[in-house]
Each structure stands twice: as structure tokens, then as C-alpha cells.
Amino acid sequence: MTNKKPAKLSAKDLEEFKGNLGKMRAMLSGDLTQLHEEAFGQNGNHDAESKAGDTADGYYQEFNLRLMERDESTLSEVLDALERIETGAYGQCEACENAISKDRLRVMPHARMCIDCQRQAERRG
């Protein structure tokens, strides 16, 4: 029964997002070769319990396309997010302090705000 906030991130979730952020950092800082190997070179490296295996390839491709443009502001967001993982603040919306959903963090591991707050911020311009 989750009638309040989205679930807090488990240690395992944090590991996953930390890994994703590490890849993003590598990619954004220009180390595309390493990322490519990690994303596409080890396809046999699925977790035994990988249920979402069929979405992984699409995820990385999308990930790549979106981030191929080396964006320094995104890089600094990613570095900040890695820091938040270390300090335990990761996954919490900076505006409303609710947990950011895991689905959102999978798409945007460096998200600072939950989707609602992000939309509001964008609407404000």
C-alpha cells in the first residue's frame, strides 16, 4: 500500500542510477568509446533477475541519441547528481521534497525535481 510518497530508493536502485550517471558522465565528458562498449559490448551481461531486459537496448539508444550532444550544463547536472548520491539527497525533489519516481530517474537520472514540479517550472519559463 503506497498511499503517500513514491517509495524511497533502495541501495540497489541507487547503484543502478549511480551506474547510469557514471555512463552519462563518461559520455558527456567525451569518452564515447567507453560508453559504447559498456552499452553495447556486453549484451550478455544481464542480471539473472533482469525482467526489463527487453527495454534495455532501447533505453541506451535513446540515452545516446539524447545526450550525444555534449552539453556542459547537463554534465554539471550529472556531477551534482553523483554528489547527491554520496550525500544521500539523491532522488528527492528539490522543490516539493517528495521522492522522484524511479521511472523518471531511469529516463533522466540527473533530475532534480519530480515531474510535477518540473512541469510547473517549465510553464513559468
Ligand SMILES: [Zn+2]
Ligand atoms: Zn516536486
